[in-house]
Amino acid sequence: MNRSEAMRLLRVRDLRMAIHGDGPPVRAVDGVSFDIAAGETFALVGESGCGKSMTALSIMRLLPEAAAISGGMVELQGENLLALPEAAMRDVRGRRVAMIFQEPGLSLNPVMTVGEQIAESVRRHTALTGAAVDARVLELLESVRMPDAQRRVTEYPFQLSGGMKQRVMIAIALACDPELLIADEPTTALDVTVQAQVLDLLRELQRERGMAMLLITHDLGVVAQMAQRVAVMYAGQIVETAPVAHFFASPAHPYSQKLFAALPERAAGGRPLAAIPGAVPPLSLEFSGCRFAERCEHKLAHCADVLPEWHGAGEQQMVRCHLYGSDQRPPRGLPSGRGVMGDQHKTEPEAGLGSSPVNHQSSLLEVEELEVFFPIRKGLLQRTAGHVRAVDGVSFSIAPGRTLGLVGESGCGKTTVGKGLLRLLQPTAGRVSLAGEDFLALGAEALRQKRREVQIIFQDPYASLNPRIRIGDALEEGMLALGVGGDAAGRQARIDALLGEVGLAPGVRSRYPHEFSGGQRQRIAIARALSVEPKLIVCDEPTSALDVSVQAQILNLLKRLQKEKGLAYLFISHNMAVIEHMADEVAVMYLGRIVERGAVQDVLRDPRHPYTKSLLAAVPVADPQAQRPVLRLSGDLPSPVNPPAGCHFHPRCPVAEAACAQAYPEERALTAQHHVRCHLAR
């Protein structure tokens, strides 16, 4: 790569930014330097709260009121952006540097049509007027491959899906052919199949226009697919920069290595993931040494006291770590890579757990033809005009001590399955038998007694604990309601034991939830579910709001508890790698129905339903060399109010035939354990 001075589009030197609040200033960006060449994609990777977004906002000078840039330099083609007056800066924004954000729904004005919003940006930054603007708007919408662009011009944001909204945002960003596009987690809020579409689009646009891109993400898979160079951020600093190929072949900084090791697809079989202990230090601290020292395995004596300098760690690879200044180099390279898509070797599951065939006789939970419909009421008399078929005839079973993974995109009804079988939502029809007893037929009192058998863990660790109630009281609640744990002293002893089991000190029980990090809150939520000794826990996306290193801690904890207590899990997730790591069997849902189910190796290594195949193909893999079949789904998930006739998947299916539009396919057994609902699967 030629990286001469002339090639440099953006130069950031020693950028510092602090947020001033009640306490000491939070130095969210603390001496960040990097260059971006014209036409290059530069990725900034890191966990949440490490200052990635703040770096981008500092470059755009779009900081929140309490924040101020305290030093450094940002040069766009030799012009110092930090010294520009605000009026001149407004010309830079949008015209020379454009930005797209994570949540497309929040970035568009809901009361303006899509066309007007794009036109606004065109008029602001170009001399076009009248019909020329309309033509340009249409051209832009077509350039972002918006289906049916002519009609979309006059539509409002609520009429568009998430993926289409993000396309509109990209169209607005491209309105004036910016030299640099800053994409802040552009696909994090999107489903994996839509994410694949948007990433493809960004890559194509960049190639066509020769635009440079600063890509901010937490997902190493996205980096591997998109970027040429990468910088890893930790606690407000860049700790490693490298070309993508070198970075993925041999990450240098211990933190980068740990990030890779914590990926669930890197762990073989039932081995626990390599979690990073602890959490990112608060940025209001004064750092005297390496910021990662406390969590580092290879810590040297002076790491905590002396700020590490930049050291070369190979070709064009720079790392901020003392290990590279001394002779004591850390072991390089990746932990043994194994994963869904990484290699095709079958992983032998741990003896005693995975290999035994599912015994339906002894299953703990048996779900048959579960249906959860939500009525749509219309008119003065609120008559039922139709149904949202959220769950439309789902059957599966879980044996004691085993895990069933339920995978699907958002809106496919997987969470509704979990809530329906707990009767948090009342199922419309079907049977749920728990250890032989029909859970759905129970009366109120019997249901209350039976509730201790099944518990649930939720996605959002911030919403899953009542902010007004102490941890101890939250854990006691279930025991009190269900009469578990004996008298008050017995319950207190049990709370201490539970906290110990999930790795928290007993002292935390008199504290309030706001004092805990996301990962700790999720541990508390797990302890709460365990407090009534359930046999089955529904895990509803328990790690999707967590950073990868914390996710690894929680997944390890869940695995350990399963082994110790013989728990069964219904593990709901959209993340294929997590499912592969956790589940024994897997069921893939599409629009309220299970389209493919079977043992996890069978389904994920040899998918037979075209939807499963495209889902797997869409997952970004943290390996730039990975060769995978390109199988892109067009469009979005249809509405469950009136699903397509015949096979629900046929309008998006790349291999659909005439028969697919006629009838919904029956379930077909490929092997004793591998079932699929597709006319074409043999």
Add this chain to the structure above:
Amino acid sequence: MPPLPFRIEVLWSDGLVWLLVIAVVAYAVYARRHPHLRAPWSRVARSASAMAAATVLCCFVLVGLLDSLHYRPLLPPQGGKPVYATEVRSVLDLVLTPLRAQREKTYSAPFATELYAKETIKRADGVETREFPRLRHGGKHLESPADSAADIALRAFRGVVAALLAWFAFALLLSAALARQQGGGIEAAWRSLWSGLTPLPWRAVLATLGVLAVIAGPVVALAPYYHVLGTDKVGQDVLYQSLKSIRTGLVIGTLATLVTLPFALVLGVMAGYFKGWVDDVIQYVYTTLSSIPGVLLIAAAVLMMQVYIENHADLFPSTEIRADVRLLALCVILGLTSWTGLCRLLRGEALKLRELEYIQAARAFGVSHWRIMMRHITPNLMHIVMIALVMDFSGLVLAEAVLSYVGVGVDPSMISFGTMINSARLEMAREPMVWWSLASAFFFMLLLVLAANLFADAVRDAFDPRVAMAGGRA
């Protein structure tokens, strides 16, 4: 044993006011122990404008509380048994005895020594003249009315000096207390106090107190000798009336909101939590109720209450008790007509909360609906309730004035801002104009409502979850 010189009389509204005081103290103790309540309140306490407003409010509340301690004085002994007067007085009346007792014949202007209207006076020599007669009490210590200006200036000056001395002593005491708390010297505390470096904005409190002292000092010094704000049609001191009106305003503002609270909270939470037909019924009720003109409903209820009181005169032995019952009735009916707004807010919030995961988790444990509403939903709605309480207060004080003006408010014998305005309205058209009754009602009400609004703004800011989240999540 000699009989007590007084017999304590607890009016219904007194009981409720003191219950409310106990509840506020209990809440303060509770809030101190719970960080999620302590944090927003300490944000309120750190705001200078809120503390200044609170200082003014405290003065009003002090007057109101003094006026809520009622007793009946012992009449001069007439034979064996002690007899107490039927007239009920408050401690405030006792403090303000000179103001209450010094009645003139009719209108007199502020600081006047003569009546506002000429009267025909028969002089000793039998000649009838029309002139301004001297007041019975205002300026009666003066030899000649012409000396009044100098006398007023002298007394006012003495009053200001005394007030400033008292204020200075308070400031010293405060810095001594701060010095003890922080462990430094008094001098350092004094300096940090005046440079605004104390954690709580004591400087704003002292400045407010200073302004109040400069106004109140001369008034206190002059009040026994002059009618500082003049007198009304029946010769009653307007300053006395204004001070007595404070209690009425406070009682209406607080008790009426308390009446709204159970309706708004119970119905709002139930509608939001249960949804379905419960929600439909509650929504229909409040939509219907809020479609009826409030004044109509209030007028009907107050007139009915009035008829009831007149027909059952034996139940209400004195005019004060009668007026008090009517005041309570007004609070109840004001409360009954104004819960819908808060109920709607709480329903919306409960609808949002019920889908939150901790409530789903509680339901998965089979926790009863009642317990979920009590433990999980209500505490998380309290910030809205708190904001609504303080915001509604000033609206209700103003509503009382309007209703009494229309004639459906408090009992005409009860002094309130509304009755003051009502009795003054006709005199506005008179030449020369009688302006002081209206002006003092206006000034006192403005001060009370402005202080309440400033305080409410600070409370709203402090309890706003978006502000709280910024601190909580970061």
